[in-house]
Amino acid sequence: MINIASRILFEDNHLLIVNKLPSELVQGDKTQDASLLDAVKEYIRQTKQKEGAVFAGLIHRIDRPVSGAVMYARTSKALSRMNAQIKERTIQKQYLAIVRNKPPLNMDVLEHFVWKNEKLNKSFVVQPDHAGARQARLTYQLISSSESFHLLKIMLHTGRHHQIRVQLAEIGCPLLGDLKYGDKRSNPDGSICLHAYSLDFEHPVQKTMVQIKAPMPDSMPWKFFTGKI
Numbered sequence: 021m022i023n024i025a026s027r028i029l030f031e032d033n034h035l036l037i038v039n040k041l042p043s044e045l046v047q048g049d050k051t052q053d054a055s056l057l058d059a060v061k062e063y064i065r066q067t068k069q070k071e072g073a074v075f076a077g078l079i080h081r082i083d084r085p086v087s088g089a090v091m092y093a094r095t096s097k098a099l100s101r102m103n104a105q106i107k108e109r110t111i112q113k114q115y116l117a118i119v120r121n122k123p124p125l126n127m128d129v130l131e132h133f134v135w136k137n138e139k140l141n142k143s144f145v146v147q148p149d150h151a152g153a154r155q156a157r158l159t160y161q162l163i164s165s166s167e168s169f170h171l172l173k174i175m176l177h178t179g180r181h182h183q184i185r186v187q188l189a190e191i192g193c194p195l196l197g198d199l200k201y202g203d204k205r206s207n208p209d210g211s212i213c214l215h216a217y218s219l220d221f222e223h224p225v226q227k228t229m230v231q232i233k234a235p236m237p238d239s240m241p242w243k244f245f246t247g248k249i
């Protein structure tokens with residue numbers, strides 16, 4: 021079972037936010053590998069000494085090779101209200117990404133139309149009139165550069181399949197380790213260098229604003245940028 025106790029970023033009676041490691045599943049899939057959702061339920065069962073079924077609902081997803089903040093609801097009311105915020109796009113999400121190629125501008129807004137190929141589980145930039153095309157928009161900012169790599173901060177304005185991965189690849193900056201979208205080498209741990217860094221949202225019950233930040237992975241090449249953000 022995955023141990024999440026040391027990686028909890030926020031916890032109350034309504035929400036639980038965990039700093040996900042690369043390769044972890046946010047919820048179970050056909051691989052039947054252990055998932056964070058199962059770990060969250062077990063954590064609640066043990067710490068709250070609950071008997072029987074434990075409720076925990078996944079509010080948003082990040083890809084398996086991605087790290088960072090993942091939010092779970094501890095009540096059906098919290099899940100419903102947070103899902104409404106997701107739908108209304110009132111939750112602000114910021115990511116950190118490492119790329120090999122320096123982007124053409126230090127800051128820019130990327131706007132594309134993307135289409136998901138279900139068979140390949142991959143998205144492509146397409147023309148606006150392509151069947152199934154959806155508009156994708158993000159803002160990136162160059163934060164720091166080392167001799168070989170560049171750290172970007174990204175704010176999502178839409179939530180499309182593999183959006184950051186496909187949009188950065190389109191400008192010649194695939195994520196480090198992301199072979200699917202054009203990087204030349206995989207990372208040793210199978211991750212891609214994308215980290216869900218921060219969440220800003222309205223608490224579903226207290227109605228106060230909450231900001232959560234997930235520390236960057238303590239591994240290379242992230243260590244090149246320790247203290248840069």
